[in-house]
Amino acid sequence: MASNTLQKPVLAIRGLRLAFGDRRHPTPVLHGISMHIRPGEKVALVGESGSGKSVTARLAMGLLQDQKRVHVSGSIFFDGIDAAKGGPEIARRRGNRVAMIFQDPTSALNPTFKIRGQFRDVLRSGDRSISNDEADLRAEAALAEVSIPDPKRALDSYAFQLSGGMNQRVMIAMALANRPQLLIADEPGTALDVTVQAQTLNLMHELTEKTGTSVLLISHNLGVVREFADRVYVIYRGRIVEHGTTAQLFNDPRHPYTRALLAAIPKISGGGLPDLPERSPEFESPLIVHEGCGEPTEAFA
Amino acid sequence: MANILRSLLHRLGAALIVLIGISMLIFAIARVMPGDPARIALGPNATAEQVAALRLERHLDASLPVQYFEFVKSLARGDLGTSLYTNRPVTTDIAQFLPATLELVLVSGILMVLIGLPLGILSAHFRGRFPDHVGRLIALLGVCTPAFVWGVILQLVLGYFWGWFPIEGQLAQSTVAPPLVTGFMLIDTLLAGDGAAFLDALHHLILPSLALAMSGLGQTARLTRSNMNEVYERPYVEMARAYGFPARRIATRYAFRPALIPTLTILGLEFAAMLGNAFLVEKVFGWPGLSRYGVEVILRKDLDAIVGTVLIIAAAFLIVNIIVDILVNVINPRIRLAAGRA
Amino acid sequence: MSEPGSPVLASRTRSKAWTAYSADPLSVIGLVIVVAIVGLAIFAPFVTPYPDHVGPTGDFAAMNAAPSADFWFGTDVIGRDLFTRIIYGYRLSLIMAIVVLAIATPIGVIVGLVAGYKGGWTDYILMRITDVFLAVPPLVLAMAIMGFLEPTLLNGMLAITAMWWPWYARLIYNVTRAEAQEGYVLAAETVGASTAHILFREILPNCWPSILTKMTLDIGFVILMASSLSFLGLGVQPPTPDLGSMVADGAKYMPDAWWLTVFPAIAILLVVLGFNLVGDGLREAFEAES
Numbered sequence: 001m002a003s004n005t006l007q008k009p010v011l012a013i014r015g016l017r018l019a020f021g022d023r024r025h026p027t028p029v030l031h032g033i034s035m036h037i038r039p040g041e042k043v044a045l046v047g048e049s050g051s052g053k054s055v056t057a058r059l060a061m062g063l064l065q066d067q068k069r070v071h072v073s074g075s076i077f078f079d080g081i082d083a084a085k086g087g088p089e090i091a092r093r094r095g096n097r098v099a100m101i102f103q104d105p106t107s108a109l110n111p112t113f114k115i116r117g118q119f120r121d122v123l124r125s126g127d128r129s130i131s132n133d134e135a136d137l138r139a140e141a142a143l144a145e146v147s148i149p150d151p152k153r154a155l156d157s158y159a160f161q162l163s164g165g166m167n168q169r170v171m172i173a174m175a176l177a178n179r180p181q182l183l184i185a186d187e188p189g190t191a192l193d194v195t196v197q198a199q200t201l202n203l204m205h206e207l208t209e210k211t212g213t214s215v216l217l218i219s220h221n222l223g224v225v226r227e228f229a230d231r232v233y234v235i236y237r238g239r240i241v242e243h244g245t246t247a248q249l250f251n252d253p254r255h256p257y258t259r260a261l262l263a264a265i266p267k268i269s270g271g272g273l274p275d276l277p278e279r280s281p282e283f284e285s286p287l288i289v290h291e292g293c294g295e296p297t298e299a300f301a
Numbered sequence: 302m303a304n305i306l307r308s309l310l311h312r313l314g315a316a317l318i319v320l321i322g323i324s325m326l327i328f329a330i331a332r333v334m335p336g337d338p339a340r341i342a343l344g345p346n347a348t349a350e351q352v353a354a355l356r357l358e359r360h361l362d363a364s365l366p367v368q369y370f371e372f373v374k375s376l377a378r379g380d381l382g383t384s385l386y387t388n389r390p391v392t393t394d395i396a397q398f399l400p401a402t403l404e405l406v407l408v409s410g411i412l413m414v415l416i417g418l419p420l421g422i423l424s425a426h427f428r429g430r431f432p433d434h435v436g437r438l439i440a441l442l443g444v445c446t447p448a449f450v451w452g453v454i455l456q457l458v459l460g461y462f463w464g465w466f467p468i469e470g471q472l473a474q475s476t477v478a479p480p481l482v483t484g485f486m487l488i489d490t491l492l493a494g495d496g497a498a499f500l501d502a503l504h505h506l507i508l509p510s511l512a513l514a515m516s517g518l519g520q521t522a523r524l525t526r527s528n529m530n531e532v533y534e535r536p537y538v539e540m541a542r543a544y545g546f547p548a549r550r551i552a553t554r555y556a557f558r559p560a561l562i563p564t565l566t567i568l569g570l571e572f573a574a575m576l577g578n579a580f581l582v583e584k585v586f587g588w589p590g591l592s593r594y595g596v597e598v599i600l601r602k603d604l605d606a607i608v609g610t611v612l613i614i615a616a617a618f619l620i621v622n623i624i625v626d627i628l629v630n631v632i633n634p635r636i637r638l639a640a641g642r643a
Numbered sequence: 644m645s646e647p648g649s650p651v652l653a654s655r656t657r658s659k660a661w662t663a664y665s666a667d668p669l670s671v672i673g674l675v676i677v678v679a680i681v682g683l684a685i686f687a688p689f690v691t692p693y694p695d696h697v698g699p700t701g702d703f704a705a706m707n708a709a710p711s712a713d714f715w716f717g718t719d720v721i722g723r724d725l726f727t728r729i730i731y732g733y734r735l736s737l738i739m740a741i742v743v744l745a746i747a748t749p750i751g752v753i754v755g756l757v758a759g760y761k762g763g764w765t766d767y768i769l770m771r772i773t774d775v776f777l778a779v780p781p782l783v784l785a786m787a788i789m790g791f792l793e794p795t796l797l798n799g800m801l802a803i804t805a806m807w808w809p810w811y812a813r814l815i816y817n818v819t820r821a822e823a824q825e826g827y828v829l830a831a832e833t834v835g836a837s838t839a840h841i842l843f844r845e846i847l848p849n850c851w852p853s854i855l856t857k858m859t860l861d862i863g864f865v866i867l868m869a870s871s872l873s874f875l876g877l878g879v880q881p882p883t884p885d886l887g888s889m890v891a892d893g894a895k896y897m898p899d900a901w902w903l904t905v906f907p908a909i910a911i912l913l914v915v916l917g918f919n920l921v922g923d924g925l926r927e928a929f930e931a932e933s
Contacts, residue, residue: 095545112558125545322775445915461898577780599790
């Protein structure tokens with residue numbers, strides 16, 4: 001990782017603010033968060049539901065900005081553009097420069113189309129002129145890569161005919177099919193059972209290592225984060241409260257909120273993050289950044 | 302396939318039960334209402350003997366169940382009785398007037414789908430923006446305006462004032478009617494190889510079918526819009542956006558198809574409602590369909606003709622709904638595959 | 644989305660519902676239309692310029708007059724003021740809609756409640772009867788019933804009522820089926836509450852929003868149906884002013900006396916539109932409240 005810090009970040013978010021609602025009475029959701037991801041790095045954004053981690057991921061992909069009553073300021077540097085305002089530039093990069101894996105793979109695949117058609121459209125967002133035959137060949141290869149035993153049959157299936165684990169593999173194959181620079185995984189496989197979840201996380205780990213894809217992992221599961229991520233941002237009510245390498249953060253949690261989180265992990269399973277029953281004023285204390293983890297200062301755009 | 306066939310038979314069976322229910326309902330209304338049907342039918346100048354003879358012929362003195370049994374017996378022979386208005390078998394009358402009505406309803410149904418669905422898609426795609434406002438306004442006016450109001454307004458503006466369309470009828474006076482084959486003017490003119498007559502028939506069809514389509518068209522657009530807005534919230538649409546599928550492709554494929562499934566059922570109901578509203582539009586445009594006959598027999602208390610007309614329309618209504626059910630199954634892979642597997 | 648909405652102030656739900664209602668300009672326009680029409684209809688004798696034109700006689704000096712300052716919407720073939728007759732037509736339509744719904748709604752609601760809660764054979768028989776009514780296009784059924792009755796105001800209402808209740812039965816049936824599984828119903832059963840108590844005290848209150856919304860929409864649609872029947876000559880008979888028959892009569896004098904058709908036609912459109920907008924607004928307000 002030390003060598004990584006010299007490389008230009010793939011994604012750099014600066015002072016990102018988000019509010020919903022009409023202009024006179026906006027409800028603030030993000031209060032100016034900053035984070036970055038370097039090439040090949042796996043970074044986790046951890047927080048409770050409602051903390052703002054999912055909207056951060058969606059803003060990074062430009063998925064929220066065109067909706068009404070959404071107010072964004074700050075910047076999101078990605079692939080030579082500022083995506084904070086959304087628009088066609090980031091839209092063009094979706095599916096090929098940046099891709100996303102969803103919480104429940106089965107509901108993220110369209111129930112009225114076969115996998116084949118959807119896979120073709122995924123490949124088309126990387127290469128507009130690809131023929132159907134060529135797309136099918138590449139799709140089969142991509143499915144074989146995620147160890148799907150009979151790719152042809154999977155392509156001719158509907159999502160509801162496949163198991164959740166299978167669909168998760170299909171999603172991973174789709175996400176990496178166009179070799180994106182950045183993969184955003186939003187609570188991947190939370191809807192699946194624990195073994196399948198672990199398998200697909202391993203698979204994702206393996207493939208992104210191979211392709212050198214950076215990963216932004218959105219999660220509330222500290223066990224998964226510890227296994228998977230190189231670096232961790234902890235988010236609480238729209239603010240980053242602590243930032244450090246995985247080792248620093250788990251061995252030496254310094255922010256009261258992070259400490260409370262870690263203390264609340266069920267000892268045996270090390271699984272999900274229970275919603276903390278109370279809000280403590282301490283949780284609002286300022287951001288703590290561990291050694292060597294400062295935000296980069298170079299200019300991006 | 303065998304399973305689809307079985308479910309089709311099941312549906313037909315259910316439809317038959319409802320049809321029997323309708324026949325009992327109409328029959329009950331007809332016989333329980335005050336007044337002597339025979340006396341009403343023959344008019345005040347008929348002698349008591351004539352009335353008695355008719356009562357005997359029509360089993361009007363028997364008990365209600367016996368009357369109903371007689372009625373079903375003749376129904377099974379394809380006999381709907383004789384109209385006292387035209388003095389012909391009711392089936393003959395209906396066979397003469399039904400095709401024009403069906404042609405009008407079918408063309409309206411096509412317009413409803415071809416205009417209503419795209420309107421709904423546009424509204425959902427441009428949610429909260431100008432095309433959405435226009436689409437919603439058209440849909441709202443469609444739903445809130447009776448077919449005959451659309452009829453008179455279209456006739457007045459596009460027919461009388463601007464002269465773009467003929468005012469009345471199926472064909473212009475100068476056009477020679479094609480030989481009667483199917484009763485559908487568009488088909489008969491084509492069979493006769495008369496292109497000019499075909500265009501004339503089409504020209505005459507536009508205003509009435511548009512007037513008839515407006516309500517269903519509005520409802521279709523409204524439902525498509527709201528169903529699509531709901532589908533737009535689903536993860537698979539977010540996935541399509543996150544993978545850079547073009548917005549237009551999402552609107553016309555990935556959000557449209559799941560939204561179409563719940564819309565179709567209502568589409569069937571709207572289509573069937575046109576069978577009733579056709580009466581209104583036919584009156585406005587002097588259309589030679591079932592309307593004039595239906596209203597006439599109602600005003601003359603022509604029992605057999607009324608029962609026959611209502612039964613035929615109810616049967617058409619049920620058939621439409623069965624077809625819609627089948628379509629829903631074909632479009633929804635979940636049901637189709639479940640039927641194939643089970 | 645995982646983000647929290649704005650906090651809900653439970654005690655302020657009434658004003659919240661009104662806020663939601665008034666936020667949509669269309670709902671407000673609808674309310675204005677409805678209030679205006681109902682107001683004009685109630686005070687018809689005082690606000691119309693020629694209240695005596697309701698009957699069979701008009702002003703023979705002004706037959707078939709085009710719209711003018713004296714006759715805003717023009718006059719008909721026997722010189723009756725169209726504006727006056729339209730307002731009285733509204734009066735009749737509204738009375739008709741209210742009577743029809745006042746009878747059809749309770750019948751449909753009771754059938755729906757009983758069938759949905761009792762289940763079994765009661766459910767099967769009641770709902771199959773409902774299906775039979777729903778399996779004929781509404782207008783055709785109403786026409787058929789009119790076929791056996793004299794075309795009078797009362798019979799018109801009867802025919803429309805007969806075809807209207809099944810829609811309420813179907814609506815309340817679905818709500819009841821869902822509510823019957825809820826904890827509060829099971830709790831009431833456990834303490835031995837009577838069936839009537841459960842139906843009317845426990846389940847019915849939860850149906851009110853759906854019923855009220857539907858009734859508002861239906862005032863418009865009953866008027867639409869009634870005017871359709873009278874357009875076909877199967878409703879109210881002359882000289883009673885009725886919007887549907889006015890359109891039918893006026894159509895004979897198109898295009899020269901266009902106002903005879905256009906104004907009654909727009910009058911029908913406007914009243915149905917108004918109640919529709921209010922109904923849609925109510926539905927959204929109820930949703931915002933819950």
